[in-house]
Amino acid sequence: MTKMALENYQARMRRVLDHIDRHLDENLSLDILSGVAAFSKHHFHRQFAATFGVSAHRYVQLARMKRASYRLAFRHDANVTEIALDAGYEAPDAFARAFRECVGQAPSAFRKSPDWESWLAALEPLDRVRSAKMTYSSNDVTVREFPATPVAILTHRGDPARVYETVRRFIDWRRAAGLGREIAATFTIFPCDPRTTPPEEFRLDLCAATNRPIEANALGVTAGLLPGGRCAVLRVIGSSENLEQPALFLYRDWLPASGEEPRDFPLFCQRIGFYPDAPEHETITDLFLPII
CATH class of the missing domain: 1.10.10.60 (Homeodomain-like)
Incomplete structure (x- = not known):
């Protein structure tokens, strides 16, 4: 063929x-x-x-x-x-x-x-x-300034297979706090690689953009900041649950060829189009690699 x-x-x-x-x-x-x-x-x-x-x-x-x-x-x-x-x-x-x-x-x-x-x-x-289905090229990556963004953060710690339990709790907190996704931008920070991190040490930060003070709560939601600066951005169209392939593309393929240097902040994403509100192949996630 x-x-x-x-x-x-x-x-x-x-x-x-x-x-x-x-x-x-x-x-x-x-x-x-x-x-x-x-x-x-x-x-x-x-x-x-x-x-x-x-x-x-x-x-x-x-x-x-x-x-x-x-x-x-x-x-x-x-x-x-x-x-x-x-x-x-x-x-x-x-x-x-x-x-x-x-x-x-x-x-x-x-x-x-x-x-x-x-x-x-x-x-x-x-x-x-x-x-x-996920394949990428350097033409899919743009470099842009990301504005410093205050966020509310709930950290998931432990087995990645149980992250949806934390997602459910965070969604409930957001609804109660009046920070639904139609009001507050949704981000996820990836401090570690699930492929190389023992399940008991795995961590992932769920975030909602907000300038509001975060009141003390039993869930453990705290105030945080996504720092401003240059980022390489890869838009992922389709399933956003498993971002391993686009993340590997950014680190393994795009970064060495670009001549850029990574900043001291983890990979993170902004979830823009949500499943199941949109068909899965139309969901949109922007993956950010902070660079100097």
């Missing part, structure tokens, strides 16, 4: 993934998806599985369950019946069975107390496919 033919083939398969993200609550049958790819339906299911390591049917199911799990865990404005209908199930009981088989918990139990480790394991095939 020539390079041009291979790129065309890959583009057709990526078009299928984007279509699935955009139409999760619609008919995503084999006929529909093979038509989007412009492949014969008799071969499409094998081509999809060979390309991504998971069947098209399973991929669609996992994508729907992921969106449903986000709504259960982080959104309080929809009940289980509404979430079931959005996931393509006509009855809550059928959705509950499918959700339990996929995630290991009933929807109501997940909403109350998610088992994040089982959730991550269940959705690993989906994350693997999405991460494989």
Whole structure:
């Protein structure tokens, strides 16, 4: 296969993934998806599985369950019946069975107390496919001045698999403090590399921009500052949960070739477009590498 033919083939398969993200609550049958790819339906299911390591049917199911799990865990404005209908199930009981088989918990139990480790394991095939789509070049990186930004910070310490527990607590605190994401910009600071840091020593800082004084609280939210200065910025379009590949690109590829020197402040990101409010392939995250 020539390079041009291979790129065309890959583009057709990526078009299928984007279509699935955009139409999760619609008919995503084999006929529909093979038509989007412009492949014969008799071969499409094998081509999809060979390309991504998971069947098209399973991929669609996992994508729907992921969106449903986000709504259960982080959104309080929809009940289980509404979430079931959005996931393509006509009855809550059928959705509950499918959700339990996929995630290991009933929807109501997940909403109350998610088992994040089982959730991550269940959705690993989906994350693997999405991460494989991420490729970058030096043209994707811009250098700009970042303004000093006061923030409220909640630090997660310990196993990265449990970071969503801290995210839930921080979201609840932000709502109570009147600092929802529609009001206050959302940042995450990455002081350590999860690939090389023992789970018990892992740390991650969740931040919301604010000039307000932070009142004493049982959760441990404190005032902090994102320092101003020059930053290399890489915009990540798509899944923002696993930023390992774009971070590696900045440190391993872009930085040595740029001639720039890193500043004494960790990599951080600003989350601009949020999933599941937007389809996952349309979410936006700006990744900042502070430089001198």
